Amino acid sequence: MTNTNSRQSEYPIDPLFLDRWSPRAFDGKSMPKEHFLTILDAAHWAPSASNNQPWRFVYAHKGSPDWDKFVGLLMEGNQRWAKNASVLLFVLSRTYNISSDGEKKPAGTHSFDAGAAWLSLALQSHFLGYHAHGMAGIFKDKIVETLNVPDGYVVEAAVAIGTIVDKSTLPDDLAEREVPSTRLPLSEVAFEGSFTGKAD
Known part of the structure; x- marks a missing residue:
């Protein structure tokens, strides 16, 4: 097992997987x-089915003319803390692939790849x-309209990226939640031979 960042794995994994978490307190x-372009470059080298690379990223840097617009595309609960990130980014994915004859066909793995x-x-x-914090609390329809997202693309999530600071900078209710989260036991998410877990 690995112990780091107030977390403990069941088996000896690289500490990176425990040290990575999603804080809300940014400076x-x-x-x-150039740092952000390095981050984007790494993201676009991710694996994808048939190397179709369906992901797209639309972003704004803090202090840029687009910043307030991007913050406004987050639900209020996320705006409270994400406004202090260095970068806000929306992850999109293309829902189709283009065959060799130019035909558009549904891409079954676009979300998985993103x-x-x-x-x-x-x-x-x-x-x-x-640190990067992914968010589902966003206004997807508004994002499509505001950011000119073309047909055939879906908004997957938002991401706030920044430098972590002490949780005392957060409102009290958020500061109470500012701890690395745990995970379900491995036995509840991985099954050999057939699905033997709870259907929830």
């Missing part, structure tokens, strides 16, 4: 653009000394 400082890109982004952020 509100800008990020060098998830791989998100993890690559989160890990590269961690390597550079930042």
Whole structure:
């Protein structure tokens, strides 16, 4: 087992997987653009089915003319803390593939592949000394309209990236939640031979 970051794995995994987590307390400082481009570059090297690379990223840096617009696309609960991130980013995915004859066909793994890109982004952020926090609390229809998302693409999630600071900078209710989360036991999520877990 591995012990780090107030977490303990059941088997000896690399500490990176326990040290990576999703805080809300960010310092509100800008990020060098070359750091963010490195993060994006890592994300776009994620694996995807048939190398179709369905992910797309639309982003804004804190202090840019687009910043307030991006913050406004988050639900209020996320706006409270994500406004102090260095970068806000929306992960999109293309729902179709284009065959060799130019025909559009449904892409069954577009969300799965975009998830791989998100993890690559989160890990590269961690390597550079930042933290990335993914969010589902967003206004998807408003994002599509505001950011000119074309037909055939869906909004998957938002991500806030920044430098972590002490949780005392958060409102009290958020500070209470500012701890690395645990996970279900491995036996509840992985089954040999057939699905033997609870259907919930």
